[in-house]
Amino acid sequence: MPVATSRAPITWRQGFTSLGAAFGSPQPAASLPDPCWIAHDRDVAALLGLDERWMNSDQALQALSGNAPLPESIPFASVYGGHQFGVWAGRLGDGRAVLLGETTQGQEIQLKGSGRTPYSRGADGRAVLRSSIREFLACTAMHGLGIPTTRALALIGSPLPVQREEPETAAVLTRVAPSFIRFGHFEWFASQGQTTELRQLADYVIERYYPECREADSANDNAYAGLLRAVSERTAHLIAQWQAAGFMHGVMNTDNMSILGLTLDYGPFQFMDGYDPRHICNHSDPLGRYAYDEQPAVAHWNLACLARALLPLIGETAQAQAAIAVYPQTFNRAYLEQMRRKLGLQDAWEGDEASIAALLALLASGHVDYPVFWRRLSRAIASDHMAPVRDLFVDRSAFDAWLLSLQKQLAQYGKAQNPDLMLKTNPRFVLRTHLAEHAIRDAKLQNFETLQTLHEVLTHPYDEHPGQDAWAGLPPDWADTLTLSCSS
Numbered sequence: 117m118p119v120a121t122s123r124a125p126i127t128w129r130q131g132f133t134s135l136g137a138a139f140g141s142p143q144p145a146a147s148l149p150d151p152c153w154i155a156h157d158r159d160v161a162a163l164l165g166l167d168e169r170w171m172n173s174d175q176a177l178q179a180l181s182g183n184a185p186l187p188e189s190i191p192f193a194s195v196y197g198g199h200q201f202g203v204w205a206g207r208l209g210d211g212r213a214v215l216l217g218e219t220t221q222g223q224e225i226q227l228k229g230s231g232r233t234p235y236s237r238g239a240d241g242r243a244v245l246r247s248s249i250r251e252f253l254a255c256t257a258m259h260g261l262g263i264p265t266t267r268a269l270a271l272i273g274s275p276l277p278v279q280r281e282e283p284e285t286a287a288v289l290t291r292v293a294p295s296f297i298r299f300g301h302f303e304w305f306a307s308q309g310q311t312t313e314l315r316q317l318a319d320y321v322i323e324r325y326y327p328e329c330r331e332a333d334s335a336n337d338n339a340y341a342g343l344l345r346a347v348s349e350r351t352a353h354l355i356a357q358w359q360a361a362g363f364m365h366g367v368m369n370t371d372n373m374s375i376l377g378l379t380l381d382y383g384p385f386q387f388m389d390g391y392d393p394r395h396i397c398n399h400s401d402p403l404g405r406y407a408y409d410e411q412p413a414v415a416h417w418n419l420a421c422l423a424r425a426l427l428p429l430i431g432e433t434a435q436a437q438a439a440i441a442v443y444p445q446t447f448n449r450a451y452l453e454q455m456r457r458k459l460g461l462q463d464a465w466e467g468d469e470a471s472i473a474a475l476l477a478l479l480a481s482g483h484v485d486y487p488v489f490w491r492r493l494s495r496a497i498a499s500d501h502m503a504p505v506r507d508l509f510v511d512r513s514a515f516d517a518w519l520l521s522l523q524k525q526l527a528q529y530g531k532a533q534n535p536d537l538m539l540k541t542n543p544r545f546v547l548r549t550h551l552a553e554h555a556i557r558d559a560k561l562q563n564f565e566t567l568q569t570l571h572e573v574l575t576h577p578y579d580e581h582p583g584q585d586a587w588a589g590l591p592p593d594w595a596d597t598l599t600l601s602c603s604s
């Protein structure tokens with residue numbers, strides 16, 4: 117039952133919009149007819165100091181649907197550019213999102229799907245319920261896995277029709293992150309020769325999020341090269357986590373790359389089902405630019421775009437090159453570490469890389485289900501009962517040989533797999549496409565229970581959650597027929 121409240125729930129501090137008119141345009145959210153609550157995330161609410169009473173209030177519903185501005189908030193759409201599928205796309209910007217402001221906790225709040233802005237480029241400024249549910253759950257799932265991501269506070273639906281391939285309805289997602297600044301923000305000002313704004317933006321990002329780069333200003337380094345190196349390192353860690361988790365973003369354009377190394381802008385993302393390193397999750401990417409095994413190299417390419425954009429500030433090409441050169445080694449180290457943990461091992465051993473590569477080749481050749489394999493392996497190491505794992509392979513003897521070889525190596529180095537570590541590293545619940553599809557189908561019938569249940573299990577994906585086996589198993593046959601595209 118909604119309760120009325122008039123107290124200002126959110127207190128703001130100066131943030132991105134204080135950079136000035138060159139960075140975007142004040143843009144009120146469009147109103148959303150007949151808004152209704154679909155879901156909200158209590159943990160994100162708590163992060164913003166919002167209590168349950170407010171989250172259930174009509175003020176919250178109206179404010180987060182875009183119908184009534186929050187006190188002291190001046191919504192703002194920012195301008196950015198970007199490389200889309202390898203090609204410079206020119207001016208993009210928040211075409212369907214507005215920044216409400218930055219809270220005193222240092223979190224930006226953004227409404228996505230809140231209507232047209234000066235950057236809508238002829239599109240409707242809306243987001244559909246289907247993609248908004250996927251993004252809401254994806255933020256939950258990634259955070260639950262410990263992967264840096266923007267967060268989702270609330271999801272509000274509406275009967276407002278929105279035309280995509282077929283008629284759908286609108287939703288507004290409230291997103292939360294310390295910053296939504298993208299590589300594309302820098303690229304935009306660089307492309308326009310606006311070096312003053314470029315510097316202003318870089319200084320803002322350094323001061324707020326990378327203050328250590330200012331200290332590195334001395335010696336033969338400079339703060340902007342330091343920023344580029346720090347972003348390269350964060351990005352490397354992020355992509356290593358994606359690869360280990362089997363996460364595919366689907367649209368790794370530079371306008372979707374967070375300067376903070378967060379997973380940002382969930383569109384046709386997917387978590388790996390049967391392991392296929394060449395898997396392309398985005399139907400709008402027939403050439404596989406953003407295939408699973410391309411992601412690490414694409415992130416490096418995107419960092420090169422950022423490097424080019426920062427060059428007027430860095431000065432020396434060699435310094436920019438040196439800054440992004442940390443990416444491959446940081447990625448390789450972080451990825452290996454992630455994969456060792458999946459095997460229940462914290463330390464390196466000679467042969468770890470080869471052993472992991474051999475396992476992945478086995479998974480690929482049998483198209484073995486990625487999450488189920490890892491979870492079953494974790495259980496099997498805990499119980500010493502390997503049959504459920506072996507059963508996943510057509511060539512069981514090849515798996516036996518791999519395991520025997522691993523165990524021999526570990527014995528030689530006096531190491532053993534730690535099943536507790538494995539169970540905390542290999543989730544039981546993964547947001548596979550068909551799970552989101554269940555939530556979407558039910559939500560279209562005004563039933564939000566599946567969404568709620570998935571939200572709960574994905575918040576704590578390593579826990580057992582007895583009774584929720586239905587969400588933890590192999591995908592059904594119809595999952596193969598689901599296609600994902602940029603349409604959202």
Ligand code: AMP
Pocket residue numbers: 208209210211212213235236237239240241242243367372381383602604
């Ligand atoms: P995305 O592919 O969602 O990352 O979006 C790429 C660009 O297109 C961004 O500038 C978005 O703001 C813009 N965009 C995507 N969908 C819409 C829409 N329905 N209305 C207006 N702008 C959109």
Ligand code: MG
Pocket residue numbers: 371372381
């Ligand atoms: Mg985007």
